[in-house]
Amino acid sequence: MRTRDIIASVIDRPSVFKSKEKLFPEYVPPELPHRERQLRELAQLFKSVIVNPGQISQRVLLTGNIGTGKTAAARVFGREIVSLARSRGISLEYVHINCHRDRTLYAVVSSIAKQIGMSVPNRGLSAYEIYSAILEYLEDENKYVIITLDEFDYFIETAGSDAVYFLIRTYDEFSEYTRRINFIFITRNTTALSRLDDATETYLLRNIIHFYPYTSDELYDILDSRRSLAFYEDTVPDEVLRYIAEIHGRDRGGEGNARAAIETLLVAGEAADAEGAPRITIEHVRKAYVKANPQITILYDRLITLQLHELLFLLAVVRTLKRSQQAYVRIGEVEEEYKYICEELGEKPRRHTQVYEYAMNLRKLDLIETKTSGRGYRGKSTLIGISMAPLDPLENRILDIIKRRIGEHKWRTRIT
Ligand SMILES: Nc1ncnc2c1ncn2[C@@H]1O[C@H](COP(=O)(O)OP(=O)(O)OP(=O)(O)O)[C@@H](O)[C@H]1O
Ligand SMILES: [Mg+2]
Known part of the structure; x- marks a missing residue:
């Protein structure tokens, strides 16, 4: 094939994707299934911004493990509450700051200024001056804002507790201003907060919303x-x-x-x-x-530690899965395949209870997964699957080890 044809054949090949970006981490989806409770709690806490704007400055902390929807929930909430506020004649802005990127006080306040549409002069204003300018701007424009400080622990670590204090507490002392700034803080866990002074820590922990795995x-x-x-x-x-x-x-x-x-x-x-x-x-x-999960090569190393019949059983799992093209197969089918492999090799198959032990051991080593059959299967039975590796290379790897164990010669005469 000509180079041009090779390239064109790849480019023109149909794709399963209609719109791949919808799977990118930064995409904010229209709906968040299973986060209704968290969104409702956010709405409850920020209700005052819509009902009594300017009365209080709300602060809420979102915590939870990696990938549990904290960032997505804050963004979806921000998007919706802004449009709801506007439909009621309240000028509300939502600002999202990633403190992993902007981790100094200066970077954070500059980013707030930019996101609410202020033009900040380039002539060396201090973070404090920019912050006061923000307060004045909000006052002049009669605007309110919800600021999310995402990955807040980076800000605490880099900017330090004085900066945190300045950003979220000093505001309480500007008594001449109406309360126009509200905060959402996001951290995976609350240990980072213990670097702050007790008063600030307690203050931040007052309204917590948990995100569970x-x-x-x-x-x-x-x-x-x-x-x-x-x-x-x-x-x-x-x-x-x-x-x-x-x-x-x-x-x-x-x-x-x-x-x-x-x-x-x-x-x-x-x-x-x-x-x-x-x-x-x-x-x-x-x-x-x-x-x-490139660390699965570690699992490959575990294959070497297996007994011969455990390897034969694992080979049977791989082959049964390949034939079925399903995610899981019944242990009974695997045992049939195992007996067949043993027969081919002139090995005496082990008894059922022993085979079951092999399955449990392989599971302990994370080489297979097991579960009990549920809907869609007749009777109750143990199901076995493998997700740690694609089956073809895994099969080759197992075969290599078995061959070495029983001797290439015996292998060739028995199995072709
Ligand atoms: N309930 C959900 N519905 C739809 N998509 C979700 C849901 N929860 C999370 N996602 C998606 O999963 C990905 C990770 O979510 P998100 O970025 O919000 O996690 P996170 O809790 O902020 O994690 P981290 O602590 O690593 O920042 C995003 O693409 C997000 O859109
Ligand atoms: Mg996040």
């Missing part, structure tokens, strides 16, 4: 709500979403991190595109998962 059912709904935004119809089967949700769900040992779940879906889509596949499969998800 997502369960797999919740992640499923979150992924589902992104699917129609980002992908063409029929390119992402339900079982793919279910599988990703189960990898990341808190109740299944994951982090409950929505960002990671959405990223897995994005990378799985890219893997499907790279192969020119019409839709995403479970195997694409496995590939995506490995890309995002």
